[in-house]
Amino acid sequence: MKSYATLKVNYQLLNFDVKLYNLRSKEDKISFSGLSDCCRKETGLKRICKTCLKELNWKSDLKGYKLGKNTFVELTANELDTIERLDSGIEIIYFTKLSSIPLSVLDKIYFLEPVDLKINKKLYSLFSNLFALNSFVAVVKATIKGYEHFGILRHDKSGIILQFIEKS
Numbered sequence: 001m002k003s004y005a006t007l008k009v010n011y012q013l014l015n016f017d018v019k020l021y022n023l024r025s026k027e028d029k030i031s032f033s034g035l036s037d038c039c040r041k042e043t044g045l046k047r048i049c050k051t052c053l054k055e056l057n058w059k060s061d062l063k064g065y066k067l068g069k070n071t072f073v074e075l076t077a078n079e080l081d082t083i084e085r086l087d088s089g090i091e092i093i094y095f096t097k098l099s100s101i102p103l104s105v106l107d108k109i110y111f112l113e114p115v116d117l118k119i120n121k122k123l124y125s126l127f128s129n130l131f132a133l134n135s136f137v138a139v140v141k142a143t144i145k146g147y148e149h150f151g152i153l154r155h156d157k158s159g160i161i162l163q164f165i166e167k168s
Contacts, residue, residue, distance in 0.1 A: 005144050006115065009127075009153075011092035016123035017115040018090075020144065020162065022108075035064040035072060042072075086146050090162065092138045092153070101137060101152060107166040112159060124160065131155035 003019035033042045036049035036056055042064075048055055063080060064072030114124035130136060132155040142149045142162060151164040 003113075004110065005088060007142070007144065008089045009092065009112075009123075010089060011138070014123060016120040017117070018112040018120070018124065018160075019115060021111040021113065023111055023161075031066075032063050033066060033072070035062045035074065037062055040064075040072065040074065041070065042066075086143045086148065088143050088145065090140050090142045090153070092140050095136045095138050098135050098137045098154060101139075105166050106152070106163045108164045110162040111156075112153070112162055127153070128155055128160050131160065 004022045005020045006017060007020055008015055008017055035041065036043050036051070036054065038054055038056075039049050039051040040062075041049060041051040043049055043056060063075050063077070065075065066072055112124070114120040127138075131138070131153070138153040140151055140153055140162070142151055142164070149164045151162055153160055153162055155161075
């Protein structure tokens with residue numbers, strides 16, 4: 001299985017790298033479509049405007065975020081470059097007992113695996129044992145591919161899992 005992302009788990013002075021694996025299918029995905037310069041409509045793979053059938057240059061600076069059928073928010077390459085990119089990682093905010101978190105608010109599940117360095121495996125094992133022996137979970141802020149999520153890290157029979165807190 002291909003990893004979804006490689007992240008750094010941070011807690012005060014302790015840092016270790018992990019690979020993140022998705023345990024569920026992708027339900028929410030945001031994608032950008034190429035827009036034609038002439039009609040401002042979706043282009044398709046052959047770079048032909050779907051409205052007027054005019055052939056377009058491969059390199060177009062105009063992109064669009066789809067809001068509805070034939071409705072787009074137009075963005076140029078310069079506007080896309082100004083968007084602040086967030087660094088990916090998992091920051092542990094605090095530890096608490098699992099019983100203090102209502103299970104009904106937990107959503108997507110990801111499995112964490114240490115990157116192949118000796119120190120990463122030791123720290124991963126240390127955190128996994130801490131979670132298992134004390135019934136602790138870590139409340140975290142995870143930034144993955146530019147999106148921030150709150151969630152928990154907890155022990156599972158196969159290792160550490162990251163579970164997001166449902167957005168309401």
